[in-house]
Amino acid sequence: MADRGGSGAITRGDTLLFLTDDQLRRGIEAMFFAYRGFTADPDRILVEQGYGRAHHRAVHFINRTPGTTVNNLLSILGVTKQSLNRVLRTLVDDGLVEARVGTRDKRERHLYLTEAGKTLEQALSEAQRNRMRAAFRNAGPEAVQGFRAVLEEMMDPEMRRQYLDGVDQG
Template sequence: MTDRSSLRDQPPAPSGGEALLFLTDEQLRKGIEAMFFAYRGFTADPDRILAELDYGRAHHRALHFINRMPGTTVSNLLAILGVTKQSLNRVLRALIAEGLVESRIGRTDRRERHLHLTPAGATLERRLSQAQRARMRAAYRAAGPDAVAGFRQVLEAMMDDEIRHQYHALRDPRG
């Protein structure tokens, strides 16, 4: 039989969000490992497609953000991807040479290069992201709306302020 007087002397167990303030190192380690393995699964299908084309994840990220922001400038893409100019130029040269991306001279500033996916680039981007959308959709449905909202909050809280600002600045080009 439990001694009820000893239970009264203990602080109440944290509930709801309070419990999250007392995460152990082991719980944090499990979260870190879950992110590593989830990312591995999230990138597996596109990685197979990219490997067939001798492309890497940098090509996929470039295609994704050019698709999200048609006409984005090279300098904007550099800021979003957080890569060196040399690295992005290598990726863009390959995508342009393969007819997946088109670089257009700026109308107001001829030094600017505005990036657009070609029809072939849009097709490849859809192919790469289709499996990721299916994986996210299945995970979101399995977890439920509260978990989805919480997951997004956790991801945003992990972003540095500048990166969070870039994330929030993305607009859906379809309205």
């Protein structure tokens, strides 16, 4: 594991990486602008349908784990129950998500995308896959591994575990 001090220096084995505050600030800005680009194409699709990014995130994770519970989705998204219920109500009313009562626990609601929901999710994820595919191809394999490692290191430990469990399953 990396040794990090307040100086911005990162040590791994016998290598030392020192980043100045300015370099870190530029990295933060790069993430902001990359995120803006990463979300631009899906945002255009979402706006046409009257949805926002919260709808996109819900559709993405319901597609990733069909049958996920509302409570699990709350945990993944880190939003309030009221906020998620508003998003899910719209998606259910519009015929994109189906909520089924749990077979073991009648209080649970298991979420599934309908065919229309799968079509929307496919359009949204295809736009992002295309952008990532081009970026990864242009950056090269070492950059791809480094990018993923940096993102994983930025995750809170519980989120990293959850993400890695999903990667192992997918």
